[in-house]
């Protein structure tokens with residue numbers, strides 16, 4: 001696993017623009033080398049701001065979006081189109097504005113999906129979809145080129161919350177999450193092994209309210225206390241922060 005590198009931006013707007021520019025350039029690079037690229041999207045304020053900034057970036061048209069697979073790190077277990085779904089936010093911010101291949105947009109299904117209100121079954125279905133895209137790999141997920149994560153003030157990432165059992169899951173790649181402390185209570189999340197299978201993990205955080213979570217993530221805190229501490233990529237781990245989110249770090 002890679003050691004995190006911290007990049008501090010003056011404010012949240014420049015953070016979003018910086019992450020967007022880096023994503024565009026990383027995808028151009030990856031697509032020059034491989035037939036397809038894969039990105040794992042996050043919900044939450046900073047992640048969606050970065051996607052909106054990609055949509056606004058004129059360089060975005062240099063990316064062949066039809067060769068990009070989109071996955072999600074987590075999803076709120078709500079029906080398609082619900083404004084609280086991470087999918088809805090990502091579609092509005094970016095996916096509806098670029099020429100994606102719909103077959104490459106891999107959503108986590110909600111209660112209106114084939115598994116009804118069984119979030120565990122829906123998570124298992126997502127794990128199977130990940131495995132189908134990653135023949136012969138262990139864990140059975142693609143080598144995501146970029147996996148983006150937001151962070152909650154409680155130091156959660158994806159839907160892995162402090163003190164909840166899912167953060168300790170090691171055999172499955174996607175799980176149902178119940179009794180989430182942040183609404184809605186039912187969710188689906190990638191697990192730590194799936195996150196750590198990514199080539200690059202990008203932790204994107206803005207705001208003073210998350211400064212302590214950032215500090216914990218970078219100071220070797222226990223996973224059970226600060227799930228963000230498990231966010232590490234194989235090749236690279238970046239913490240993209242604004243000044244406020246970086247304010248609890250040593251100078």
Ligand SMILES: O=C1O[C@H](COP(=O)(O)O)[C@@H](O)[C@H](O)[C@H]1O
Nearest residue numbers: 042043044045046150151152158
């Ligand atoms: O509920 C969620 O929260 C986190 C953080 O969101 P933020 O609005 O505090 O930035 C997000 O990363 C996750 O994807 C989402 O489901």
